[in-house]
Amino acid sequence: MKKMLFALALVGLAWAEPHRHHDFKDVPHWVEAFEEKSRDAWQKPQEVVDWLELSPGQVVADLGAASGYFSRPMAQKVGPAGWVFAIEVEPGFFPPLHQLAAKAGIHNVATVLASFDDPHLPDESTDLVFICDTLHHIEGRPAYYEKLKRALKPHGRIAVVDFFPERDIPVGPKKSERLSVEQVTKEFEDAGLEVSSNLTLLPYQYIILGQKK
Numbered sequence: 384m385k386k387m388l389f390a391l392a393l394v395g396l397a398w399a400e401p402h403r404h405h406d407f408k409d410v411p412h413w414v415e416a417f418e419e420k421s422r423d424a425w426q427k428p429q430e431v432v433d434w435l436e437l438s439p440g441q442v443v444a445d446l447g448a449a450s451g452y453f454s455r456p457m458a459q460k461v462g463p464a465g466w467v468f469a470i471e472v473e474p475g476f477f478p479p480l481h482q483l484a485a486k487a488g489i490h491n492v493a494t495v496l497a498s499f500d501d502p503h504l505p506d507e508s509t510d511l512v513f514i515c516d517t518l519h520h521i522e523g524r525p526a527y528y529e530k531l532k533r534a535l536k537p538h539g540r541i542a543v544v545d546f547f548p549e550r551d552i553p554v555g556p557k558k559s560e561r562l563s564v565e566q567v568t569k570e571f572e573d574a575g576l577e578v579s580s581n582l583t584l585l586p587y588q589y590i591i592l593g594q595k596k
């Protein structure tokens with residue numbers, strides 16, 4: 384029980400830090416937090432990835448990939464003919480990300496070093512941009528969405544998984560730092576995306592999809 388509470392506190396801390404550029408410099412600490420086994424129970428990575436209905440051969444960008452917690456199941460879903468671009472501003476995550484992927488027998492994850500204001504993705508390269516617990520770190524989002532849209536193939540999608548601000552939950556950033564469903568929906572609509580969502584799959588988080596028209 385003590386170990387479980389410690390793990391929850393660690394994961395909570397991982398998201399509780401304010402979003403400054405040096406936030407994630409202590410890579411071993413964050414890898415341990417993001418890969419913590421108890422996360423699976425509420426994060427349900429396989430169910431999230433299944434819900435996204437990815438197809439073999441597709442290209443996915445995991446924006447703010449960190450240890451690749453979501454890159455790995457998405458890479459398995461798109462298969463050897465597909466790719467996951469694991470996009471990060473903190474290059475210290477790349478060695479553990481590659482090691483964890485290789486350990487799972489996954490060889491279709493490529494790392495991309497991003498800037499804070501640019502994912503550095505080629506134009507029309509990507510079927511899905513996946514953003515878990517990272518959107519609130521991005522400043523100047525209207526301009527950033529334009530860059531993401533350019534990177535999407537026709538009818539490509541952006542998926543955001545993030546914490547409900549109004550719920551009392553044992554993990555995640557401070558309520559004041561969380562983005563609401565209404566805010567992300569409005570931002571996506573303003574960006575000219577067609578919006579849909581799943582508000583019930585996960586206990587602590589919503590999923591919002593924005594599709595390029």
Ligand SMILES: C[S@@+](CC[C@H](N)C(=O)[O-])C[C@H]1O[C@@H](n2cnc3c(N)ncnc32)[C@H](O)[C@@H]1O
Pocket residue numbers: 397398407417446447448449450451452453470471472473476497498499500501502514515516517520521
């Ligand atoms: C809370 S972690 C999310 C980790 C991962 N998505 C997961 O679900 O396990 C946020 C990550 O986003 C990265 N990040 C922050 N701002 C970013 C940006 N503008 N572009 C790409 N990555 C960014 C951080 O370095 C950090 O690894």
